[in-house]
Amino acid sequence: xxxxxxxxxxxxxxxxxxxxxxxxxxxxxxxxxxxxxxxxxxxxxxxxxxxxxxxxxxxxxxxxxxxxxxxxxxxxxxxxxxxxxxxxxxxxxxxxxxxxxxxxxxxxxxxxxxxxxxxxxxxxxxxxxxxxxxxxxxxxxxxxxxxxxxxxxxxxxxxxxxxxxxxxxxxxxxxxxxxxxxxxxxxxxxxxxxxxxxxxxxxxxxxxxxxxxxxxxxxxxxxxxxxxxxxxxxxxxxxxxxxxxxxxxxxxxxxxxxxxxxxxxxxxxxxxxxxxxxxxxxxxxxxxxxxxxxxxxxxxxxxxxxxxxxxxxxxxxxxxxxxxxxxxxxxxxxxxxxxxxxxxxxxxxxxxxxxxxxxxxxxxxxxxxxxxxxxxxxxxxxxxxxxx
Amino acid sequence: xxxxxxxxxxxxxxxxxxxxxxxxxxxxxxxxxxxxxxxxxxxxxxxxxxxxxxxxxxxxxxxxxxxxxxxxxxxxxxxxxxxxxxxxxxxxxxxxxxxxxxxxxxxxxxxxxxxxxxxxxxxxxxxxxxxxxxxxxxxxxxxxxxxxxxxxxxxxxxxxxxxxxxxxxxxxxxxxxxxxxxxxxxxxxxxxxxxxxxxxxxxxxxxxxxxxxxxxxxxxxxxxxxxxxxxxxxxxxxxxxxxxxxxxxxxxxxxxxxxxxxxxxxxx
Numbered sequence: 001x002x003x004x005x006x007x008x009x010x011x012x013x014x015x016x017x018x019x020x021x022x023x024x025x026x027x028x029x030x031x032x033x034x035x036x037x038x039x040x041x042x043x044x045x046x047x048x049x050x051x052x053x054x055x056x057x058x059x060x061x062x063x064x065x066x067x068x069x070x071x072x073x074x075x076x077x078x079x080x081x082x083x084x085x086x087x088x089x090x091x092x093x094x095x096x097x098x099x100x101x102x103x104x105x106x107x108x109x110x111x112x113x114x115x116x117x118x119x120x121x122x123x124x125x126x127x128x129x130x131x132x133x134x135x136x137x138x139x140x141x142x143x144x145x146x147x148x149x150x151x152x153x154x155x156x157x158x159x160x161x162x163x164x165x166x167x168x169x170x171x172x173x174x175x176x177x178x179x180x181x182x183x184x185x186x187x188x189x190x191x192x193x194x195x196x197x198x199x200x201x202x203x204x205x206x207x208x209x210x211x212x213x214x215x216x217x218x219x220x221x222x223x224x225x226x227x228x229x230x231x232x233x234x235x236x237x238x239x240x241x242x243x244x245x246x247x248x249x250x251x252x253x254x255x256x257x258x259x260x261x262x263x264x265x266x267x268x269x270x271x272x273x274x275x276x277x278x279x280x281x282x283x284x285x286x287x288x289x290x291x292x293x294x295x296x297x298x299x300x301x302x303x304x305x306x307x308x309x310x311x312x313x314x315x316x317x318x319x320x321x322x323x324x325x326x327x328x329x330x331x332x333x334x335x336x337x338x339x340x341x342x343x344x345x346x347x348x349x350x351x352x353x354x355x356x357x358x359x360x361x362x363x364x365x366x367x368x369x370x371x372x373x374x375x376x377x378x379x380x381x382x383x384x385x386x387x388x
Numbered sequence: 389x390x391x392x393x394x395x396x397x398x399x400x401x402x403x404x405x406x407x408x409x410x411x412x413x414x415x416x417x418x419x420x421x422x423x424x425x426x427x428x429x430x431x432x433x434x435x436x437x438x439x440x441x442x443x444x445x446x447x448x449x450x451x452x453x454x455x456x457x458x459x460x461x462x463x464x465x466x467x468x469x470x471x472x473x474x475x476x477x478x479x480x481x482x483x484x485x486x487x488x489x490x491x492x493x494x495x496x497x498x499x500x501x502x503x504x505x506x507x508x509x510x511x512x513x514x515x516x517x518x519x520x521x522x523x524x525x526x527x528x529x530x531x532x533x534x535x536x537x538x539x540x541x542x543x544x545x546x547x548x549x550x551x552x553x554x555x556x557x558x559x560x561x562x563x564x565x566x567x568x569x570x571x572x573x574x575x576x577x578x579x580x581x582x583x584x585x586x587x588x589x590x591x592x593x594x595x596x597x598x599x600x601x602x603x604x605x606x607x608x609x610x611x612x613x614x615x616x617x618x619x620x621x622x623x624x625x626x627x628x629x630x631x632x633x634x635x636x637x638x639x640x641x642x643x644x645x646x647x648x649x650x651x652x653x654x655x656x
Contacts, residue, residue: 121563374506
């Protein structure tokens with residue numbers, strides 16, 4: 001059985017910049033991409049702030065968001081093409097897994113608003129995945145994954161399974177979701193949005209901030225990485241709370257099971273995890289549940305915990321991938337970024353939230369977590385190349 | 389190593405059937421399948437579910453898990469797949485934005501296709517691996533292949549594989565997905581799990597792979613594949629001891645070998 005798979009190329013665009021270098025650099029400056037929205041009218045939703053990608057930043061990064069097929073497609077195809085060209089893999093034996101919650105939902109919004117027929121079905125995730133694969137001339141299997149806000153990590157797991165089964169020699173994993181009336185209205189009516197930039201794990205947290213992003217990674221089997229590995233995907237698990245359609249299980253038992261299974265697969269003890277990239281949305285329920293799960297696995301000595309949502313917002317279907325890519329940067333830089341927006345612990349589990357950037361001797365193993373509606377819990381362990 | 393299929397359930401506009409303890413198939417004569425036609429167990433939230441989730445749940449209920457629960461559900465997986473996802477709910481939610489009552493939180497929840505999978509997890513307390521795939525016409529192949537892979541890799545002892553869709557004519561027109569309602573569920577288990585759970589194997593699933601030629605063999609859309617397998621399990625007349633639908637000279641679409649000669653008797 002395949003021991004693990006490796007990430008050999010990646011790219012992302014977030015509200016903090018086009019490319020991982022720019023996003024990472026601004027995170028180190030403690031900048032937030034959560035700002036007043038430009039594309040949506042003030043006062044229409046429960047918040048006026050979100051992590052919106054500035055059009056000029058996208059355009060200067062080479063993303064064709066103006067005249068292209070759609071904003072979501074332009075961002076996804078841009079990062080996918082960049083990652084693919086850096087990987088230098090054989091396209092004919094490369095598969096694609098797309099992670100998104102609502103894909104090109106703007107097409108549906110416009111059709112409904114105008115009372116027109118529903119368009120060409122481009123809002124269907126699998127349609128977008130197949131078009132991406134065709135544009136990139138990929139010859140391997142194609143799938144779209146929709147596991148709510150855990151979709152990105154679920155797609156990463158799906159790619160690992162494709163490689164394990166021998167379905168492809170390389171897999172391009174792409175994730176994208178953009179701000180839309182659909183999601184803004186949806187999270188508004190759920191009462192989940194904070195009027196201010198989110199503050200994960202903080203005592204004053206009062207909801208999440210939406211964001212938009214796209215990220216892509218190319219994965220190959222460990223044996224095929226041959227010195228190209230940026231990091232290895234060494235452990236993973238996806239579990240279900242089987243409890244409630246929207247609320248997480250408050251004990252954190254589902255997420256705990258996920259973390260423990262991922263550790264077993266990676267053959268790591270909890271003490272070997274150097275950094276936990278939490279889901280950390282900034283909602284009361286999620287952060288509390290996460291703290292319970294982390295406390296039950298790590299006890300009173302949790303590794304540093306940081307949520308990236310305070311920098312780039314909750315990017316839904318892209319979140320798992322873009323944050324995993326940033327975890328790889330954290331390993332490369334041996335830096336644990338501060339959990340932006342956090343100042344005073346507001347969860348009952350005594351977890352070690354990073355209020356400031358930390359520079360430990362090494363960040364060799366990172367646990368990244370994502371949870372979603374429907375009780376989905378995903379845990380993935382990324383290990384520095386050579387440490388798996 | 390293959391997995392064994394120990395139960396199958398199916399629901400569409402014409403009715404529903406399964407292999408829990410008895411084989412049931414009847415015309416409902418109703419516009420929509422009602423939960424009380426399916427189960428005596430109350431399910432108050434059923435009316436709030438979207439069409440896709442309703443059909444997925446009915447098909448899953450036909451697997452008989454409630455009547456014959458396994459010893460442990462921690463290593464049980466759910467794989468769901470859909471061709472068209474939640475387009476109908478998406479459209480309805482879009483219409484609700486800006487309406488006097490405001491956008492509906494209940495609708496918004498079901499704009500996630502994975503909710504069908506979550507409803508099954510909640511109802512049967514299945515806590516293991518779970519994934520929702522959107523694969524168009526390949527959905528039935530994809531979900532069976534995924535379930536088989538999870539069992540072969542040892543990541544799960546059993547997997548509830550579900551294909552579900554609820555496609556209105558308007559959605560069908562723009563997506564190319566066949567219009568209609570579909571829920572199909574198959575219970576895949578390792579031979580050891582089936583033995584431990586007391587679930588007699590109906591068939592062995594040796595391989596599954598989607599391709600255009602495979603669809604040509606089954607007919608268009610995931611519905612034909614799901615229905616083909618369901619009928620193979622329950623209606624042996626006219627079909628041989630195995631399904632082998634070749635896709636090309638080297639590959640195959642779906643290989644299932646029947647392990648029982650006589651499925652449970654039909655219930656009047």
